[in-house]
Amino acid sequence: MKLLPSRFYSKEAATRRRLRNPLRLPAELLVEIASHLTWATDVLNFSLTSSRLRTILLPEMYKSVFLFGGAWFGALEMFATRPELSVHIRRLSVDHLYEALRPEHWQEEPDIDRIARSIEKASAGFFNLQTFTWCGKQLPPDPLLRALRDTCPKLKNLHCLAKAITFDPASELFKFDDLTGFTLWVAYDEKTRGPSPMQDIPVELGDMLLQRCPNLDSLSIRLRSMPNLWIHEPELDRLVSGVWPKLRTLHLDIEIIDSTPILFWPPVTTLTRFLSMHSSITELMLAAYAILPTTVFSREIPSCLEPNPSCQLTSFEGLVQHAAELPNPATLKTFVLTTVITETYLAPIVAVLHNLPSLRELTVEFSDIDASAATHEVVSACPNLTSLHVKFYTTTFSSKEIKELSAQFRYLSQLCSLQIDKVYSATEGTMLKTALLLLGDSPLLQDICILNFRANQWCQRGHYLIVTGTKGRRFITARETGLERFYPRGKLLSRVYPKGKFNRGFRYSLEKDVLGSISKKFKRMRQ
Numbered sequence: 001m002k003l004l005p006s007r008f009y010s011k012e013a014a015t016r017r018r019l020r021n022p023l024r025l026p027a028e029l030l031v032e033i034a035s036h037l038t039w040a041t042d043v044l045n046f047s048l049t050s051s052r053l054r055t056i057l058l059p060e061m062y063k064s065v066f067l068f069g070g071a072w073f074g075a076l077e078m079f080a081t082r083p084e085l086s087v088h089i090r091r092l093s094v095d096h097l098y099e100a101l102r103p104e105h106w107q108e109e110p111d112i113d114r115i116a117r118s119i120e121k122a123s124a125g126f127f128n129l130q131t132f133t134w135c136g137k138q139l140p141p142d143p144l145l146r147a148l149r150d151t152c153p154k155l156k157n158l159h160c161l162a163k164a165i166t167f168d169p170a171s172e173l174f175k176f177d178d179l180t181g182f183t184l185w186v187a188y189d190e191k192t193r194g195p196s197p198m199q200d201i202p203v204e205l206g207d208m209l210l211q212r213c214p215n216l217d218s219l220s221i222r223l224r225s226m227p228n229l230w231i232h233e234p235e236l237d238r239l240v241s242g243v244w245p246k247l248r249t250l251h252l253d254i255e256i257i258d259s260t261p262i263l264f265w266p267p268v269t270t271l272t273r274f275l276s277m278h279s280s281i282t283e284l285m286l287a288a289y290a291i292l293p294t295t296v297f298s299r300e301i302p303s304c305l306e307p308n309p310s311c312q313l314t315s316f317e318g319l320v321q322h323a324a325e326l327p328n329p330a331t332l333k334t335f336v337l338t339t340v341i342t343e344t345y346l347a348p349i350v351a352v353l354h355n356l357p358s359l360r361e362l363t364v365e366f367s368d369i370d371a372s373a374a375t376h377e378v379v380s381a382c383p384n385l386t387s388l389h390v391k392f393y394t395t396t397f398s399s400k401e402i403k404e405l406s407a408q409f410r411y412l413s414q415l416c417s418l419q420i421d422k423v424y425s426a427t428e429g430t431m432l433k434t435a436l437l438l439l440g441d442s443p444l445l446q447d448i449c450i451l452n453f454r455a456n457q458w459c460q461r462g463h464y465l466i467v468t469g470t471k472g473r474r475f476i477t478a479r480e481t482g483l484e485r486f487y488p489r490g491k492l493l494s495r496v497y498p499k500g501k502f503n504r505g506f507r508y509s510l511e512k513d514v515l516g517s518i519s520k521k522f523k524r525m526r527q
Contacts, residue, residue: 027056034060062088068095072110076118079125086125094119096136097163112136116144123151131157131181138162145172157181157218165223167202174204181218182209183251206239216244220251222287240266240274247278251285251317254304271304279310285317288338320345323352334361341366346374353381360384365391372404379411387417393453396423402434406441415442419449424459431462431480432508439466439476439510452482466510474510 034043034057043061047054062085067075072094079086096110120143123129129152134140139162148155149172156179165186173184184205201223209216221239240252254266266274275281286304301321311327317336326332335356341349341364353359359382366374371392379385388409397405409415418438428434435448448464460482468474481503 030056031060059088064091065089066093072115073118076122079122083125087127089126089129091131093133116141120144120147123147126152128154130154133159135161142172149176159183161185169202169204174208177212179213180215183220185222210242215246217246218249222253237270240270243277247280249283250281253287268304272306283315284313286322288319320349320352329355330357332356333358335359336363342368350377350381361387363389367394371395372408375408379408384414385412386414389419391421396425398427399429402428406437409442417447418445421451424452424454435464476508479505
């Protein structure tokens with residue numbers, strides 16, 4: 001006996017037939033869909049819908065791996081025992097210093113030797129590894145570098161960043177061949193200072209880069225912040241006298257010595273000759289280092305960029321004095337200004353910005369200046385920006401002042417990405433509230449990042465991506481992390497914003513809330 005009309009049974013049978021014969025989308029389309037998902041966890045969840053989909057998405061999921069904050073050992077052990085996963089890795093980054101996403105681990109000292117041994121063990125499966133990045137207090141141990149060189153035939157990009165370096169001429173770091181990208185940075189930290197002998201830059205570094213890496217397209221050398229590095233002029237001059245026909249990216253630190261006249265390293269003639277011989281460079285960073293930067297940088301410094309019609313720089317990072325002498329400013333699209341904007345520098349910096357008609361991405365830092373007024377001058381000079389990163393490391397904002405700052409971004413009608421670094425203030429409100437304020441003044445924003453500092457130390461970070469759902473509904477997918485944040489007290493607020501360390505992801509609807517604006521402010525859809 002049938003209890004329901006026959007039309008219900010016919011629909012059920014049709015549904016079963018559709019499930020037995022699902023629509024099979026092309027693999028290329030599924031990979032394209034995955035590439036548009038917001039977070040890596042979204043790609044993972046998408047891949048779990050079927051075994052076929054997981055097989056298709058494995059290369060997309062594991063092509064770039066970033067390990068940080070205590071997540072090293074579990075992942076590396078998995079790669080060591082699952083070669084079918086590690087074979088897909090193209091880029092591997094291991095960061096011992098990154099704390100923004102795992103604040104609960106920020107004070108832990110990593111076991112570098114154990115991490116290195118874990119990478120060595122897993123490296124047998126890194127057959128397709130092309131780029132390896134290491135960031136820590138020390139350089140990678142020699143056994144790890146030797147293992148990467150022996151077991152990763154496609155490794156062409158090696159990037160090492162450390163707090164301090166003790167050079168060993170016999171180091172495995174200087175024994176690689178045919179690299180296309182090389183980075184050696186020292187982000188010197190006063191806390192790491194200890195009794196260490198003076199040392200030279202090894203000749204082996206120049207031998208490797210000049211003799212065995214003719215196809216370099218990216219070179220980044222930053223060593224001048226090391227207080228115990230002996231300046232051996234012939235070797236340094238040799239390093240910046242090489243010729244690499246394919247060089248596209250050059251990151252180099254320069255030293256400005258407060259004297260009369262001002263001294264410059266590399267020598268101006270050497271650097272000028274090097275840049276003129278490499279007109280293929282499209283990305284140039286000249287990181288200035290000086291003992292008394294506020295005194296030296298305010299003076300006229302030697303020119304190192306000569307007019308060159310063939311030079312087509314699209315990205316530049318450096319001082320305002322160097323930006324003012326760019327060969328073809330109309331081609332520049334990305335500009336990272338290392339001169340801190342104060343009342344003294346505001347006028348010359350604005351004049352430089354007016355001369356960059358193609359500029360789309362800008363990074364600037366303000367200090368001891370009216371934040372809203374200075375920001376207005378900057379954004380008025382480059383109204384076509386699509387990405388802006390502003391830093392206020394000495395400015396504390398009240399709720400009123402953050403509203404005034406947000407209003408200045410209305411002049412950027414094409415702004416899609418905005419990052420604000422600032423001093424933490426309890427009177428400003430939550431990071432989510434600030435993000436909603438910024439979005440209200442700049443509705444085309446798709447990416448908002450807020451980084452708060454306290455006593456020159458990272459305090460909290462909020463990353464908000466604005467997404468449109470399948471039905472046209474907009475919402476924010478967010479990731480908030482932080483340390484010891486004190487929110488307003490209250491039963492609801494203490495549950496939503498717990499005191500202490502936090503690391504949370506959530507979604508926030510941007511649609512109208514029938515319960516009113518108050519409840520809308522705290523409406524969250526947990527991931």
